[in-house]
Amino acid sequence: MHDRVHDVAVIGGGPAGMAAAWHLRDLDLVLLEERRRLGGRLYSEPRGEYWLNLGGHLFPSGRSHVQEIISALGLRTVAISGSKTSLEFGGTVYSPRRVESYPFVLPMTVRERVALARAGLRLAAGVRGRRPPPDGSFAELLGPLPARVDAILRAAGRRACAELEQQSASVGLSLFGTLWGDGADGVSLSVNLDGGSGRWAEAMSGLLGERARLGARVVSAAERDGHQLVVYRRDGREERLRARQVILAVPAPAAAAIASELPEPVARCLAGIGYGAFVCAGVITKETGAMPWDDIYALVSASSCYDMWFNHANPLRTGGHRADGGSLMCYAGGAPAAAFLEIEESEIASLMLADMLRIFPRLDGNIDEVKVQKWERGNVYRRPGEDRSALHDYANAPGRAVHLAGDYFGDLGNMEVAAGAGAAAAGKVRHELSRAS
Numbered sequence: 001m002h003d004r005v006h007d008v009a010v011i012g013g014g015p016a017g018m019a020a021a022w023h024l025r026d027l028d029l030v031l032l033e034e035r036r037r038l039g040g041r042l043y044s045e046p047r048g049e050y051w052l053n054l055g056g057h058l059f060p061s062g063r064s065h066v067q068e069i070i071s072a073l074g075l076r077t078v079a080i081s082g083s084k085t086s087l088e089f090g091g092t093v094y095s096p097r098r099v100e101s102y103p104f105v106l107p108m109t110v111r112e113r114v115a116l117a118r119a120g121l122r123l124a125a126g127v128r129g130r131r132p133p134p135d136g137s138f139a140e141l142l143g144p145l146p147a148r149v150d151a152i153l154r155a156a157g158r159r160a161c162a163e164l165e166q167q168s169a170s171v172g173l174s175l176f177g178t179l180w181g182d183g184a185d186g187v188s189l190s191v192n193l194d195g196g197s198g199r200w201a202e203a204m205s206g207l208l209g210e211r212a213r214l215g216a217r218v219v220s221a222a223e224r225d226g227h228q229l230v231v232y233r234r235d236g237r238e239e240r241l242r243a244r245q246v247i248l249a250v251p252a253p254a255a256a257a258i259a260s261e262l263p264e265p266v267a268r269c270l271a272g273i274g275y276g277a278f279v280c281a282g283v284i285t286k287e288t289g290a291m292p293w294d295d296i297y298a299l300v301s302a303s304s305c306y307d308m309w310f311n312h313a314n315p316l317r318t319g320g321h322r323a324d325g326g327s328l329m330c331y332a333g334g335a336p337a338a339a340f341l342e343i344e345e346s347e348i349a350s351l352m353l354a355d356m357l358r359i360f361p362r363l364d365g366n367i368d369e370v371k372v373q374k375w376e377r378g379n380v381y382r383r384p385g386e387d388r389s390a391l392h393d394y395a396n397a398p399g400r401a402v403h404l405a406g407d408y409f410g411d412l413g414n415m416e417v418a419a420g421a422g423a424a425a426a427g428k429v430r431h432e433l434s435r436a437s
């Protein structure tokens with residue numbers, strides 16, 4: 001350890017840490033990231049004209065924390081022309097122009113149609129703010145559902161990585177609100193990053209250079225002689241640095257483990273925040289002509305081992321241009337993902353591909369590459385009745401040297417919530433540094 005005291009150490013290089021580092025880039029800053037890359041749960045790898053996507057992909061459009069940073073970094077978002085509300089039901093794919101028409105389009109009994117329509121009305125009323133979200137579960141908000149209707153909404157609800165009974169009603173409404181573009185915070189997750197979400201991390205790595213220390217797993221951050229002493233392990237060795245201010249931009253339970261001096265109610269709140277798993281398969285295809293899925297971007301799958309299926313090549317299919325090949329992805333969330341965590345990657349790939357082939361037989365003979373990614377902490381969600389006020393009280397109080405940032409500042413995690421929390425923590429660091437000087 002050198003005598004040098006850095007202005008700020010940012011711990012964690014996901015969207016929250018990257019946003020914090022962006023806003024503090026003029027200071028003496030170090031970013032410590034456990035993985036060998038930045039980006040956290042935003043993860044894609046380039047594959048020629050396409051990219052293999054294995055993490056977050058829907059970016060906010062319009063004015064947002066994320067857009068402000070990525071445009072300043074010279075990155076470009078691309079519009080998605082395909083359907084984001086397609087549904088696989090009983091092995092058939094439906095893509096009606098309006099989601100409201102599903103109760104009339106799907107081959108269902110009258111009882112199922114009525115239940116689906118009623119659940120849809122409750123959702124729409126909640127999303128449009130006509131009724132305050134109850135403090136109960138999303139399952140309670142939707143009401144009792146026949147099995148096949150339950151399967152549709154359960155698959156869609158697992159985008160929160162939780163079952164309908166585990167997530168609060170506000171989480172479910174947020175899931176549908178951000179997709180429909182009228183979520184409570186007005187943010188619509190509706191565009192892609194050209195080249196894949198990994199481009200943001202690449203650009204940040206270029207900007208930070210050696211100030212981003214990769215493969216550095218932080219073990220502790222605690223006050224020592226008026227500064228924060230940060231201990232981390234890199235390449236099998238223990239290293240230390242000192243900083244005036246620290247931003248913990250790691251998942252909530254990791255933050256509680258690193259900062260042992262947090263007030264007990266805050267540490268307890270962080271340690272108890274709910275995360276569920278996501279297990280994904282990214283697929284690179286090699287077809288040489290138009291395919292039945294070309295006009296679909298996102299599909300809820302009610303009868304597969306995965307819940308969601310995506311066509312990441314769709315935003316590139318513009319102006320009649322269609323390069324050979326493509327990029328697909330699927331993921332399971334909630335209970336099915338938890339079960340997949342226990343299974344070998346090769347078996348997961350076989351199971352997921354079998355369902356993709358069942359639904360899109362034209363995939364047969366056109367698969368070039370499959371990569372499975374397990375995210376034990378895939379997404380964060382608020383449980384019914386969960387109280388996070390200790391966390392918000394801590395974050396809002398002045399005089400702190402340790403700040404918290406992450407997607408868990410929202411009821412449902414997404415990159416915009418994370419980047420907003422990172423920007424807020426950066427503002428507090430600047431304020432504390434100016435008070436001290």
Ligand SMILES: Cc1cc2nc3c(=O)[nH]c(=O)nc-3n(C[C@H](O)[C@H](O)[C@H](O)COP(=O)(O)OP(=O)(O)OC[C@H]3O[C@@H](n4cnc5c(N)ncnc54)[C@H](O)[C@@H]3O)c2cc1C
Nearest residue numbers: 012014015016034040041056057058218406407414415418
């Ligand atoms: C499959 C999938 C699909 C998703 N889809 C979307 C989407 O379409 N749109 C959207 O907005 N969001 C999506 N999300 C969620 C989004 O990725 C997260 O909300 C976002 O990445 C959270 O950012 P974060 O910085 O809070 O946490 P993370 O992205 O998890 O970053 C935290 C970082 O901290 C590092 N870290 C942890 N412990 C330590 C330690 N001890 N020392 C050093 N570093 C450490 C981790 O390695 C990680 O890089 C998706 C997530 C997944 C997994």
